[in-house]
Amino acid sequence: METTQLIHRLQLLQRRLCEMANDLGNLTDPEIVAVSEEADRLIIQLQRLRKEEAEFKRASEGVPPVTLLPASQTTEEIGEQGRTLFAKHS
Template sequence: MTHLETSQLIQRLQLLQSRLCEMASDLGNLTDPEIVAVSEEADRLIVQLQRLRKEEAEYRKMSSLCNMSLLPASQSTEEIGQQGRAFLSKYS
């Protein structure tokens, strides 16, 4: 899901929250079937947003792991190659 879709979900959730407040004020009964239906829709959106945020966090974590260097920063590939050759010479 794209950032735009996430923004649309958040906007929809905000509208539902406002509607819930108005309905609760007008109806005065939080167990009214209309209020329950709107509340359930808001709950579904909240769960969907939480899943998206979790997926985005996992994606960022994987991206950062993939971007990490496999070589120690203090050693160049040339130094590692020299160490490997020295090891082979010593144990050959």
């Protein structure tokens, strides 16, 4: 499914969730939970597609991929660079 189709489907699910919540009045109703879980799956799928599109765009522009934690640095070193303190639990 392409991005615009995912967005459209997600919007339909959001409207349906609002209607169901108004009608049923119970957000833990199994029907509402099922629709909410479907919306969650679509959101994840949409995020993955957008990430892939961004990575493809970066690659085509010659920009190296972004990594969250480079293997050559510890979290403490990264935290020092960003002026953030990370506490390590053992």
